[in-house]
Amino acid sequence: MIKDIIENEDYKDLVSKQVKEVMDFLLLNDKEFSITGNFDAITFEPELPDVIKTQLPKYPLFILSNYTYSTIALNEEYITFEAGFGNENFGSIVKVPLQSVFQVILDESILFLNPVATVEKFNKNRKSNSMNVFKNNPNNKKFN
Known part of the structure; x- marks a missing residue:
């Protein structure tokens, strides 16, 4: 099964x-x-800030150009870069684990696609919250 592959530590490496x-x-x-x-x-x-953070999607797009491009640092585990967010251009250093990079995009075309970025470990909080909502419904007590 695909899940067995994309959650395998050797494959993630x-x-x-x-x-x-x-x-x-x-x-x-x-x-x-x-x-x-x-x-x-x-x-x-x-x-x-929460007002900015809550606006970002599950898989935000980071355009690495101009100043942001000049701040890129890449090692065996992470890519980091400085970027501005929101109307105030709030500056922050972004640290992205390589295995969570979902797409590498060049000239608006996907150059590389990484299915490992979709593994459950990144979705634990979302999954446990939905499971708790499910379990808290009195009609679902039989599934506990």
């Missing part, structure tokens, strides 16, 4: 290496690009 190699290639060739990533795994320093 393989995909992380592939994501890094693709981004290394683009950086080496001085190509600006974009990424989408699983929001649940992304961290911001400083933390984004």
Whole structure:
């Protein structure tokens, strides 16, 4: 089953290496690009204000160009960059684990797609919350 593959640690490591190699290639060739990533795994320093954070989708798009492109740092586990958010252009350093990079996009075309970014570990909070809502319904007590 696909779930057995995309949740396998060896496969996650393989995909992380592939994501890094693709981004290394683009950086080496001085190509600006974009990424989408699983929001649940992304961290911001400083933390984004709630008014901005709640506006971001599950897989936000980050356009890595101009100043943001010049701030990219890439290692074996993460890509980091500085970006501005909201009308105030609130500055934050974005840290995205490589295995949570869902897409690498070049010229509005998907260059790389990573199914590992959709694994359950990033969705635990959402899943447990919906399960609690389900269990709290008196009609569902028989499923406990």
